[in-house]
Amino acid sequence: MIKTFKHLAVLSLALLATHAHAQQAVRDDALKGKQILFVIGATAKDVPNDDPLIRDYLGTLGATVTTAAATDAAKVSGKDLVLISSTVNARELGSKYRDANVPVVTWSAYSFPLLGMTGDKLHEDFSVVREKPFHNENHADYYAHATSSTNPILRAAKIPQGMFAPLLFSGGVTDPSWGKPSRGADIAVVFGGDVDQAAVFSYERGAAMMGDAVAPARRVGLFLGHNSWSILSDAQGPAAEDPKEYAWFSGRRLFDAALKWAVSPPQVRVSSSLAEQRAALERTARGKKVLFVRRYDLPWPENEASDQAQLAWLKSLGFEVSTADHMEPDSRAKGMDLVIISASTNKYKLGVKYADVNIPVLLLEAKAVDALGMVSRRRNTDYGVNDHKESLYPPENYVHLVRSYHPVAAGLSPGQLKLYRTPGVLAWSRPPAGAQVIATIPNQPEHATMFAFEKGATMADESQAPARRFLFPLDAPRFPDLTEEGQAVYGAALQWLLTPPTP
Structure with a gap:
């Protein structure tokens, strides 16, 4: 017997209209005028800390940045975005931003499981690739693989599918991180071609995260360490005019695109009618x-x-x-x-x-x-x-x-x-x-x-x-x-x- 839907009530929002809204592009000026809460910590005296550089840089993009410590209350009212740095103590931070109904972008790998973004097993569900015990892997992570040019973050960053260099090789300690998100995530960038080592991954609002968690707003996990933001690659001058150089040195655009995507309007579910x-x-x-x-x-x-x-x-x-x-x-x-x-x-x-x-x-x-x-x-x-x-x-x-x-x-x-x-x-x-x-x-x-x-x-x-x-x-x-x-x-x-x- 062929089923029909005529007996069901008509609700709101036409399917085609909502689908068109779901495909809105990320605007270049998406961060302009945005209120950002930047949760930061401290590093040892001999460990560089890029948090001040990031705070100042976001100001040049038109955002207003307020900093907070891991122990502070999660004051997200009126904020458009929460950033959580790798410098925070995840034990002190806990899961206080897990249910925040504003977008969250984090490069605190130990916070991935606390936010419901990955499982909680170190080196299996997430990892911090420390330079000394993981020397070869750490240096290999100066290069990454963009999964598909249709990924919304890669599309906003104008990064094609394939290998590229998100970091400028410095020979120093960068301690990048990766996570293994759920099937509800979009994986933009992986290390070593391994989809279980996502360097950049995102959850749309309403996506299933780990366990029974559902993303209350957009979530993004990034690979940065304490001092790797300052060596994000960037094609400038003549390199910006060469398509292959432009695609290869894409780290800064990737960071920008992740934040801009996070604050952009989320996809809207179609009518349930x-x-x-x-x-x-x-x-x-x-x-x-x-x-x-x-x-x-x-x-x-x-x-x-x-x-x-x-x-x-x-x-x-x-x-x-x-x-x-x-x-x-x-x-x-x-x-x-x-x-x-x-x-x-x-x-x-x-x-x-x-x-x-x-x-x-x-x-x-x-x-x-x-x-x-x-x-x-x-x-x-x-x-x-x-x-x-x-x-x-x-x-x-x-x-x-x-x-x-x-x-x-x-x-x-x-x-x-x-x-x-x-x-x-x-x-x-x-x-x-x-x-x-x-x-x-x-x-x-x-x-x-x-x-x-x-x-x-x-x-x-x-x-x-x-x-x-x-x-x-x-x-x-x-x-x-x-x-x-x-x-x-x-x-x-x-x-x-x-x-x-x-x-």
């Missing part, structure tokens, strides 16, 4: 051509019934739907607006078709994530399934929403979402940092089950998404088993895929 979402999707569907790739002559009646139910539902929305067998060439996508790849396809017969098409793709066959370049190639390591067979993980029908603010989350609340009525096959992946993870599997926080790539985002093996890509874990017979909320997320994925990205 399923009726309004349905109406918006019907408007989007008019005149749109969809290619539904499936396996013809399916020997399993329940799989055939699921495909037919999807086709009927898509047509009920107003899409012009054509079908193609998984053995046909991907030239069938020519002239289409969207490709949907059903889980009724056979991965080995589908092959790498549709990986390079420059139109959006909704992938339902989760075992094909590596073939489409969305995840690396190791089955049961980079991707796998919860199922009834030989999986280490049991069948599942719930997911954990970690980016409830993303348009695909359909305005639903963060946390557990009943995607299907009954437990069954549910796929998981470990996508690269360029992905936007919408949902993970409960009790499997590193296993993403629903994720998106923006056009141009860096996917697996440094490939770039030719157009938007989305993985929705819909096993072959499971469309009729979707809950109303699950079908709303499916529809929201279609809406997002067909919405032109912001240039």
Whole structure:
């Protein structure tokens, strides 16, 4: 039976309007006129301390800076941003800024877990890379890797994907830090190419952090040590005119962009009205051509019934739907607006078709994530399934929403979402940092089950998404088993895929 949303009340804010707001760019003058609370400490007499330099520099950007000690009360009223330096004593600071409803940017690695931004195991969930015991690693961290040019902080800093030098090599002690955030975070920069060592990471307001914590406002973790701000790289003079030099010496722009992003308006969740979402999707569907790739002559009646139910539902929305067998060439996508790849396809017969098409793709066959370049190639390591067979993980029908603010989350609340009525096959992946993870599997926080790539985002093996890509874990017979909320997320994925990205 095809479900409808007509019986649900219409609430506020149209889906398209809120989506347009969500894509606002970071302004160059975002810090001008902002009130900043800068929480600082002291360093030993022979250890340089860049806090005074940072305070004065922020003043040149038009901000008003008030300093506070770790032991002071968290007076955030009237503030636009809280900065927490590595010089603070995290034991004295505690978790007093954890629930602050203003943006927080910190390079106090020991404060990451206190703010709910990482776990609490030193050298596993976060680390301070001290020069003497970690000499080689410390010096290697003068170089870093930008994950994807579509990351909002990297985009604001005009840093392309790839290796760059955030610090000027000084040979001195810099003690940079890293953190291992949750799947709800956006990782902008990593050390050593390791996504578990994030040098710059951020949480949007409403994103799931560690445990049950939800970011009350934007949060950013940075890699700086006590004296590394003064050696942030910066392309000046002739170097600024050379694109490669400009991209390489980007540390100062990265710092600026992180703070500017933090104080910029957060993304707004779309309307939670399923009726309004349905109406918006019907408007989007008019005149749109969809290619539904499936396996013809399916020997399993329940799989055939699921495909037919999807086709009927898509047509009920107003899409012009054509079908193609998984053995046909991907030239069938020519002239289409969207490709949907059903889980009724056979991965080995589908092959790498549709990986390079420059139109959006909704992938339902989760075992094909590596073939489409969305995840690396190791089955049961980079991707796998919860199922009834030989999986280490049991069948599942719930997911954990970690980016409830993303348009695909359909305005639903963060946390557990009943995607299907009954437990069954549910796929998981470990996508690269360029992905936007919408949902993970409960009790499997590193296993993403629903994720998106923006056009141009860096996917697996440094490939770039030719157009938007989305993985929705819909096993072959499971469309009729979707809950109303699950079908709303499916529809929201279609809406997002067909919405032109912001240039």
